Amino acid sequence: MSKSIDKKNKVSGYSKWLEEYEKSGTSKDRKFMTTSSRPIKPLYTPEDVSGIDFERDIGQPGQYPYTRGVHASMYRKKIWTMRQFSGFGAPKQTNERLHFLLSRGQMGLSVAFDLPTLMGYDSDSPRSFGEVGVCGVAVDTLKDMETIFDGIDLGAISTSMTINCTSTILLAMYIAVAEKNGVPSKKLTGTLQNDILKEYIAQKEWIYPPEPSIRLITDMMAFCADNVPKWNTISISGYHIREAGATAAQELAFTLADGFAYVEAAIKAGMDVDTFAPRLSHFFNSHLDFFEEIAKYRAARRIWARHMKGKYKAKDPRSWLMRFHTQTAGCSLTAQQPENNIVRTAIQALAGVLGGTQSLHTNSMDETYALPSEKAVKIALRTQQLLAFETGTANTIDPLAGSYFVESLTNDLEREAEEYFNEIEKRGGVLKCIEQGYFQREIAEAAYRYQKEIEANDRIIVGINDFTDNDEQVEIPILKIDEQVEKEQIASLNEVKASRDNDRVKTTLAALKKAAQDGTNHMPPLLDCVKCYTTEEEITSVLTEVFGTYTEPPLI
Amino acid sequence: MERKYRILLAKPGLDGHDRGIKVIAAALRDAGFEVIYTGLRQTPEQIVSAAVQEDVDAVGLSILSGAHMTLFPLVLENLRKQGAVNILLFGGGIIAKSEENDLKKMGVGEIFTPGASTQEIIDYLNLALPKIKKDEKII
Numbered sequence: 105m106s107k108s109i110d111k112k113n114k115v116s117g118y119s120k121w122l123e124e125y126e127k128s129g130t131s132k133d134r135k136f137m138t139t140s141s142r143p144i145k146p147l148y149t150p151e152d153v154s155g156i157d158f159e160r161d162i163g164q165p166g167q168y169p170y171t172r173g174v175h176a177s178m179y180r181k182k183i184w185t186m187r188q189f190s191g192f193g194a195p196k197q198t199n200e201r202l203h204f205l206l207s208r209g210q211m212g213l214s215v216a217f218d219l220p221t222l223m224g225y226d227s228d229s230p231r232s233f234g235e236v237g238v239c240g241v242a243v244d245t246l247k248d249m250e251t252i253f254d255g256i257d258l259g260a261i262s263t264s265m266t267i268n269c270t271s272t273i274l275l276a277m278y279i280a281v282a283e284k285n286g287v288p289s290k291k292l293t294g295t296l297q298n299d300i301l302k303e304y305i306a307q308k309e310w311i312y313p314p315e316p317s318i319r320l321i322t323d324m325m326a327f328c329a330d331n332v333p334k335w336n337t338i339s340i341s342g343y344h345i346r347e348a349g350a351t352a353a354q355e356l357a358f359t360l361a362d363g364f365a366y367v368e369a370a371i372k373a374g375m376d377v378d379t380f381a382p383r384l385s386h387f388f389n390s391h392l393d394f395f396e397e398i399a400k401y402r403a404a405r406r407i408w409a410r411h412m413k414g415k416y417k418a419k420d421p422r423s424w425l426m427r428f429h430t431q432t433a434g435c436s437l438t439a440q441q442p443e444n445n446i447v448r449t450a451i452q453a454l455a456g457v458l459g460g461t462q463s464l465h466t467n468s469m470d471e472t473y474a475l476p477s478e479k480a481v482k483i484a485l486r487t488q489q490l491l492a493f494e495t496g497t498a499n500t501i502d503p504l505a506g507s508y509f510v511e512s513l514t515n516d517l518e519r520e521a522e523e524y525f526n527e528i529e530k531r532g533g534v535l536k537c538i539e540q541g542y543f544q545r546e547i548a549e550a551a552y553r554y555q556k557e558i559e560a561n562d563r564i565i566v567g568i569n570d571f572t573d574n575d576e577q578v579e580i581p582i583l584k585i586d587e588q589v590e591k592e593q594i595a596s597l598n599e600v601k602a603s604r605d606n607d608r609v610k611t612t613l614a615a616l617k618k619a620a621q622d623g624t625n626h627m628p629p630l631l632d633c634v635k636c637y638t639t640e641e642e643i644t645s646v647l648t649e650v651f652g653t654y655t656e657p658p659l660i
Numbered sequence: 661m662e663r664k665y666r667i668l669l670a671k672p673g674l675d676g677h678d679r680g681i682k683v684i685a686a687a688l689r690d691a692g693f694e695v696i697y698t699g700l701r702q703t704p705e706q707i708v709s710a711a712v713q714e715d716v717d718a719v720g721l722s723i724l725s726g727a728h729m730t731l732f733p734l735v736l737e738n739l740r741k742q743g744a745v746n747i748l749l750f751g752g753g754i755i756a757k758s759e760e761n762d763l764k765k766m767g768v769g770e771i772f773t774p775g776a777s778t779q780e781i782i783d784y785l786n787l788a789l790p791k792i793k794k795d796e797k798i799i
Contacts, residue, residue, distance in 0.1 A: 219674035219725050231703075234730025235674055308676025308700055348679045435679070439774040472774040473756055474726070548682045555683045559777050568775050582756055585726065656699060 115149040135562045139393035140351035141553060142516075148508035156511060161406070165460075165501045169409040171402050171514065172502035173460040174425040179498035184456075185463035186488045187264060189431070191216030191241035192475050193589045194596075195251035198241040202256065204478065210485060212463060213294075214264040215252065216240035217274070222309050224270045224644030227593040236590035239475065240266075244597045245637045249277040250284070259287040263294040264339070264429070264463075269311045271298040272324045272627060273643050276634045279332065295336035295385055295429070298324065301362040301534060305543040307344040308656070311644055314535050316651035320626065321366065322373040325380045327627035336385040338366055339429065345543075346389035347435045349551020352400045353517055355389060357524030358543055360407055364525075365534040367416055377416050381423035390452040390459075391433040397452070398504055399513035401428070401459030407518055430456035431465040437472050440567035442580055445469040450487050457497055458504055464488055470580050477581045541657055597639065604637040612636055613646050620650040665789050666716040670698040670707045672735065675725035680752065684720065687778035693785070704734035712744050717789050718769075721751035728755050728763070736767050736799055745797040748788060752776065767799040 109122065125146060130136075136144050156162065163169060166176030175181065188205055190213075191198045202213055217240040220232035226244045227236045236242050243249060253263075258281065267274045275296050279289045300317040303310050310317070325337045342350075342359030350358065363384065370380050386404065390397050408426035412418045432452035437445045446469050453466050466484040468476030476484070492498050504510040531537050538544075557563040564570045615629040633643055667688055669681050678700060685695045696714050698707060711719050719739075723731055732751065739747055752772035755763070760771040770784050792798055 219727075223674050225674070231674060234727035235725060238726035303676075308678060348677075349683075437774075472754060474754065548679075548686070551679050552683050552686045555687070555778060559779055569777075578757070 109145055110151065113149055113151045115151055118149060118151075121147065135557075138352070138396045139391050139554075140353060140396060140550075141557065142351075142353075142396065148512050150508060152508050152512035153515075156515070161515075162505060162511070168413065168421070168424060170405040170425060172505055174405065174427055174462070178460060178501040179457075179492070180501070183492045183498060184461055184488075185212045185262070186210055186485060186492075187212040187214045187429070187463045187465055188481060188485055189214040189216050189264075189266065189465050190481070191218075191252075192239075192583070193237040193241065193585055194593055195241055195243070195248040197237075197589075198252050199254050201478075202252070205481070205485065206256070206261075208482060208485060209489060212262045212264065213256070214465065215266065217265075217267055218242045219309075221274075221640060222267060222270065224273075224311050224640055226639050226641035227590065227597055229641060232590075234590075236593050238585050242589070242593045243274065243277070244593070244639050244641075245600050246277050246280055246634050247596070247600050247637060249274075249281050253278075253281055257287075258282045258285060259291045261293075264297075265294070266297045268297055268300055268303050268307075268309055269317065270640060270644060271296050272320055272630060273634065273640055275324065275332075275335075276627065276631045279631065280635050289332045291334070292332055293334045295339050296324075297341060297387070298338045299341045299362065299387075301365060301538070302341045302344055302359070304538045304654075304656075305345060305358060305362075306348040306350075306547060310654045311648060312651040313654045314538065316647075317654075318366075318369050319373075319623075320647075322370050322375070323625045323627055325370055325383070326373070326375060327625055328383065329375070329379050333383075335383065336427075337380065337383045339385050339387045340366065341387040343387050343389045343431055345547065346391060346433065348547050349435075349554060350547045351550050352391065352393070352396050353520040354524070354546060354550060356400050356404055356407075356517055357521040357528075359386065359388070360404065360411075360521060361525055361528050361534050363408070364411060364416075367412070371416070377412075377418045378420040378423050381412060381416075381418050382420060382425070385462075386426055386428035388428055388430055388456075388461075389433050390430050390456040392436050392448060392452060394451060394455050395504075395510055396513060396517075397455040398459045399510055399517050401430075401456070401461065402502075402510070402514045403517040403521065404428070405460070406514070407521055427462045429463045429465070430459070430461040432456070432467045434467055434471060437467060437469070438565065438567045439472040439578070441573060441576060442469045442472065442578060444566060445471075446483055446487065449484060450491070453487055453491055454495075454497060457491055458502075460502060470582065473578075473580070474582045474584070477583045479581065539657065600637050601639070608636040609633075609638045609642070613638060613642060616643065617646045617650060620647055664692060664694040665718070665785065666694045666696065666714060667718050667720060667785070668696045668698065668707070668711045668714060668716040669720045669722070670702050670710070671700050671722055672702055672704055672707060672731040673723060673725055673727045674701060675723055675727070676700055677724040678722075680724070681720075681722040684722070684752075684778060684781060688782065688785075691778075691782045693782075704731060704738045707735055708738035708742055708744065711739070711747055712742050716747060717792070718748040718750060718785060721749070721753075723751065723753040723755075726754065728753055729759060732763050732768055733766055739799055745799050746792055746795060747799070748785075748792060749799060750781075750784070752781075769798075
């Protein structure tokens with residue numbers, strides 16, 4: 105880590121600069137560090153990048169090790185996919201929001217589900233009380249997915265679904281909706297988040313223990329390789345790890361360690377690395393520290409390429425590419441002076457673009473209050489369009505390459521990630537680290553340190569501990585979810601249950617259970633289940649009978 | 661030695677976002693409180709029975725999922741049902757101002773929203789808890 109000022113730097117003019125710098129003095133009140141508490145030097149010079157071999161470490165876009173980007177033409181061929189995460193209330197409301205976004209220039213869909221759907225409960229479960237349609241859209245059966253995508257050509261648009269422990273059920277429903285509309289699964293494009301490891305680490309939405317959960321994922325990877333070849337099977341996610349309080353280096357290291365764990369699991373399940381690795385994608389946070397974030401994306405591409413080629417012996421260059429989605433940092437938004445969040449988000453989005461993201465979600469200014477209103481989400485989308493077409497920042501590829509500072513940070517982040525990989529291996533691997541609460545503890549400690557820095561005024565947050573408005577009256581429209589949604593969703597679920605072929609539901613569930621027990625791929629019987637309108641909870645109940653449930657080890 | 665105040669921190673509902681509650685647990689502990697954290701996904705019944713069993717002075721709920729208008733009232737109802745009416749209920753999360761006022765009217769002591777410092781929470785508890793008399797009905 106670059107800790108202090110380099111006194112021995114021999115670069116021309118450096119010693120004279122240092123003398124003047126020390127003479128002129130620096131602010132005693134400010135700590136010069138990143139969002140991740142990384143100390144930053146006042147000046148970076150050729151000395152900081154003297155160990156870099158251009159061909160080995162940087163190279164050209166579209167070439168190994170892909171530090172500069174995964175495509176040769178990057179945004180000159182196609183601007184990143186503007187993909188706003190969206191979903192709330194009843195399926196019909198979400199369908200309207202998706203049409204609203206598409207009509208205003210959004211290029212891909214990203215669906216948010218409510219907590220009962222994320223956790224495998226139906227809307228009429230006692231555990232779902234008060235949560236139906238609240239933080240995303242409610243899905244109980246195939247009928248709800250038919251409504252969400254009504255009037256949208258699934259053969260022509262890519263869809264990202266943020267769903268993890270129940271991911272294979274939602275994918276099966278998506279395939280079934282597409283088939284009903286005459287779109288074969290081979291044509292479908294999109295991404296399933298499907299990253300259960302980061303759930304145990306950070307977001308905490310799980311049902312089954314880790315091992316059967318990983319098995320569901322490898323089943324799905326094998327199924328997609330044959331039947332949904334253009335689908336991104338896992339979006340290996342650092343977003344939630346960062347939101348939970350991790351530093352940039354922890355986000356980078358823990359996310360890629362998870363990614364390598366999936367690669368190892370699939371290889372262990374008998375798959376050839378090049379059959380599945382090209383369909384793995386990543387998902388990172390873009391926090392406030394502009395240069396550190398850009399360096400993080402560049403380091404991530406280089407690390408992924410090096411490990412995939414070197415350690416996992418992938419031969420297909422597509423297996424070496426780390427493609428990623430970016431979302432701006434929700435945890436950086438303030439409830440105070442919420443309009444300032446538009447500015448924070450714009451800067452974070454720019455870091456994602458300069459870091460070479462493939463798709464981007466920009467948060468809305470009102471998200472510390474509720475799900476975004478239509479007006480707020482439109483400003484967030486316009487922010488991306490403005491970056492893409494007004495600022496000129498997408499004209500040249502990887503414009504910060506060669507910056508002494510950015511290259512040096514890129515190296516630092518790669519090294520720190522490698523140190524974490526060693527530590528994880530020493531502790532017995534990712535699953536062991538989850539069991540021991542290692543990741544969880546590291547993240548909680550970083551979160552507490554960050555909060556203490558704010559409260560000690562070592563870190564200034566505009567509107568929180570400085571530049572506050574005491575007479576502030578927040579006047580922004582807030583999206584409210586009508587309590588009626590829960591009642592209507594339950595009524596709709598009851599209607600489906602009354603009109604479906606219940607004998608078929610029983611038979612398909614029995615076949616699913618058998619596959620879960622005997623280890624054959626669970627995807628084909630799962631598709632049969634969803635096609636006859638079996639509910640999500642009926643499916644998770646059967647799988648729970650076989651796999652059991654997970655309880656987090658007590659950590660504090 | 662003076663008895664430390666005992667605080668039960670809980671995550672009700674299906675929400676798994678535990679960054680906030682863990683920061684608050686650490687801060688309250690550093691400030692000299694005795695903290696019991698229930699872990700994730702506790703039902704209102706489980707939370708209240710833990711509160712009674714542990715003989716706590718206050719219960720803090722953290723909810724980021726939007727289900728606060730259902731879950732706070734359920735915890736209050738269960739506290740009353742158990743006769744635990746001198747336990748202070750407070751909480752935080754993504755909660756709109758108008759809802760905050762409604763919750764306070766129902767009997768919630770205080771609501772902390774994004775931007776609140778851990779010191780504000782510590783100060784609030786240090787001020788509110790000594791005022792509560794034994795057997796006083798505060799909710």
